[in-house]
Amino acid sequence: MSISPDFEKNKILVGLAGQQNAGKSTTFNMLTGASQHIANYPGVTVDKKTGFYRYKDVKVETVDLPGTYSLTSFSLEERVARDFLITEKPDVIVNVVDASSLKRSLYFSFQVLEMGFPVVIALNMMDVAGRNGTQINLEALRESLKVPVVPTVGRKSIGKKELREAILDVSNDKNQGKIQAPLQINYDALEKPIEDLRQELTRTSLKDTYPCRWLAVKLVEGDAEALKIVTRTLGDSCNELQTARRIKDVFEEQNDLDVADYMMGCRDKLATKIIKKTVTETKDGIDRVTEAIDSVVLNRFAAPFVLVGTVFMIYQLSIVKGYELTQYWWPVLAKFRALVAGILPDAGMLHDPYLLSMGLWMVDSANALLNYIPIFLILFALIAILEDSGYMARIAFILDKLFNLFGLHGQSTLPFILGGVFAGGCAVPGVMATKGIPDERSRMATILTVPYMNCLAKVPFYTLLINVFFAPYKSWAMLFLSTFTIFVALLVARFLTATLLKSMETAPFVMELPKYHPPTFFGVGQRAVERTWQYIKKVGSIVVAVSVCVFTLLQFPGLSHEKSEQFQREMNQAVATFHEQSASSSYAHQFKDKAALLSLINAYTDYKTAKLTIKTAEGSRSLDAKFQSRYPDLFKFLKPKGDKAAKKINKSLRKLASKRKGLRRQIKEEQIETSFLGMVGRSMEPLTQWAGFDWKVNVAILSSFAARESSVATIGVLYQQGADENKSLEDRMAAETGGNDFTPLHALAIMVFFAMYPPCLATTIMIKVQTASYKWMVFSMVFPTLLGFIVASGIFTGGRVMGLSGIQMMGVFYGFTVLLTIAIGLFKPWGKKATPIAIKPGVSIQ
C-alpha cells in the first residue's frame, strides 16, 4: 500500500464495514448527519451510501459498505464490499461491531484485519449488551486486537466525538507510517506454508494492489475470488497457484481434514480466547424483552393474527388514510396545473394549440403519480419501522414455508406488500425492495411476480368497470380482484422457478432474527423521504417522457383534410348563427371580432366547468365574485342579471358553447380513431375479439403501458358521449356499451387481463435495473401479456360457450385458480435438495 507524502491529509476516505444488524446504518447516520447521498456501486445494483463530515478541518468522506456476515466471495454484497476495500483502499476502516454478540462479530473483524487495513472498532449497542449483563473489558479487547476500540450507542449518538477522534488519529498514524501492526491470526500448522506463499507473492506484480498475506491465506483457503485475481494477473498455471494447491493437498493428506475447516477452526479458537479474556457475562445473555415479544408474535396461534393485523394496519394507515390526505394534497397539484395552463397559450375555437394540449397532458400524467406522494411517504415510513424494529425478519420467518412451496422466499413478503397485496401499492418500490433477498432464484421469481399485485393505478380502472357491470356484487368483485392476483403470482412464481429460473443460484435460508429495538425518528423519516424521492425521480421522468410519446401516437397523423374542413364549416355556421341571434342585442358589436368572441366563449366554458364542482350557495357566490374580478367586462354575459341585452348574448352563447363542445368531442374521437395508436388498436381487433376486447379497449390497454393511470383517462376520452350533460363516466360507459353488447363477461375478461397485463413502463425499467438484463425486462413484458391474453380469452370464450354470466364465470374462474394453487402447493415440496451453489461468474465487480 502506498503512503501519501502529505501526512496530515485534509481529506480522508473512511469505509464503514460490519455485519447486518450490528447498527451500521445508525452509526453511519451518527457520523455523517444528514449530508448523505446514494448511488450504485459501478455495474451492480447494490446501494452505495456516501456521507461527508468535517472534523478538525479534515473533510471525511464516509462510505457505508453493504452489510454482510463475512468478506468471502459467496454473495454479491460480499464481493462488492471486498472490491471496494481492495480498489479504493480507504484510509481507515470503521468496523461496526455488535457488542451484544461479540463473538460472531469477531469473525468479521478478523477478516478486515487480515486484509491489513488500519481499523477502528466501533463497539456498538453497548446499552443492549449492558442490559443483557454482558460486560466487556475494553482495554483487554484493545490489547487483543491491537486496534482502537470505541464504545458507541449509534441510536443515541453516544460516542460520536470519540469515534471521529479515533478515525482521525488512525489516519494520521497511518500517514506517518507509525501504525501498530494489528492482530495476526495464527494458523499454526499452516503458518510456514502461508508465509512461504506470501513471500512468493511479494515477488509478483500483485504486491502493489493486494495485501499479500491476505491473498496467501485466501488462496490456501480456496477462495474463488482470490483464485480469479491471481489467475487474471499471473495466468492459470503460475507457480503461486500451484504452491497454494500443493499446500492444500499436503495438509489434507496429512491431517485428513479440509484445509478451510481447519483455518476456520483456528479463527474460532482465537475468537474464543479473546472472548474469554474480555467478556464477563453476569446474566445468561438473553434479551427478556425480545423473548417476551417473540413468545406472542411467533406463537403458533397468535402469529397469524398479529401478522394479518400488521398488514391490515399498514393498509389502513397508508392506503386509506393516505388517500384521505391526497384530498388536501390534490389542490396543490391542481394549482400547479392551473399555473402551467396560465403560462401556455389559450384554447382555440376548435383546435387547441399543441403546446397547450401537450403541456397539460404532461402535467396531468405527472400529477397522477405525484398525487400518491402522501401514500408513499406513510407506506415507506411504516415499512422502515417494521424493518428497524426487527419484525420484518419475523414476517419472513412465519411465511417462509408458504412462499418456499412456490419457489419464493420468506423475504418476498416485503416486495409483495409494497406491490399491493390487498389493493393499492406500487410495483416500482416493490421491485426495488427485492434487493434484500439473498437467494437469486427466489429474487428473480419475486421480481417477475410483484407486478401481478394490484397497484394503486389499477384500482380506479377496476372501480369503474365494477360500478358499471358488477354493481350488485361490488364487494365480491373487489375481493375477487384483490385475492386472485395473489394466487396468480404464486402460480407464476412456481412455474418460472421450475422452468426458466431452474438453474439459477440459490442460497440457504439462514437469517438472523435481530433483537427488537425501537426505531429512531430520524432513521425512519430519512428512509421514507429517500425512497419516495427515488420513486419520484425514477418514475416521474420516465412517465413524463412516455406520456409525450403516447400523446403523439394519439394525435397523429390527425384528421384528414376534408374532415377537418367539414368540422370547420360546422363551427363557422354555429358562429354565424350566434351573430344572427344576438344581432338585436346592443352588445353584439363587441363580439364581431373573432378574438373577442373566443375569449368570451373560453371564459364561459371555464365558468361552467368551475360551477360543476360547486354545491353550496355560498360557494357559488364566491365563485361569482372570483369570475367577476377576473372578467369585469365579460361577467355580465356569463351570468346576466336584469340586463336584457346581455341575456340575449348569454342565450346564444350557451348554444354556441354547446355546439363547440360537441364538435370538439367528435374531433377528439375521430382523431383517436385515426391515430397511430387507434390504428394499432383496430388492427388487433381480430385477435383480441377472442377475449372480448374492441378497439377502444385495445387503445386503453396500449396507452396504459405508459402508466396505468392513463387507462381511465383514455377510456374517458373514448366514451365521451354525454360528457357535456355532466354524466359520470360510469353512466356514459353503461349507456354507450349497452348498445353494442358489452356484457359483464367482457368486463370480467378485461379486468382479468388488466390484472395480469405487463408492468407499466416505470416498473419494467426498474426490472431492468434490478436484474441488470434487458432480456428479463423484455420477458417481463411479453410473458404477462401472453398469459393475460390466454386467460382472458379462456374466460370470455369459455364463458360464452358455457353460457355463463359475468359473475358466474368469476366464481368458476376463482374456484379454479384457488384449487390449482392448493394442488400445486401441496404437490411435492418444491426442490427438496437445493442444488449445491455454483458461484455465478457473471456478476463480478471489476
Next chain:
Amino acid sequence: MPGFGRGKRMKGRGHGKCCMLKEMQPGTRGKIHCHHAKGAVRQRLLDLGFVPEAEVDVIRRAPLGDPIECRVANYKVALRKSEADLIEVKYT
C-alpha cells in the same frame, strides 16, 4: 426423547448421541458436532456461528413448521429444515 435419531442418521462416535439439528425438539440444547454443508451454505452457517463445538438451543418452529428458530453464539437465527439437516449435533 422422541423424534431423535432416525437410525441411518445416527453417527454415534462413542461420546454423546448425535442427530441432525433438524430433528431436535424445541426447548432442547445441543453442541454442534460437524457440518455436511458445502460452499456458500457452509460459509453462511459458519459466519452465523454454527461452528463445531458451539452450543445450539432450538427455540421454536415457525407456525407452519418450517423454518426453525435457534439460538447460537448469543443471538437468534432462523434456518430452514433443509439447512438444519446438514448440521450434526451432539445433544446434551
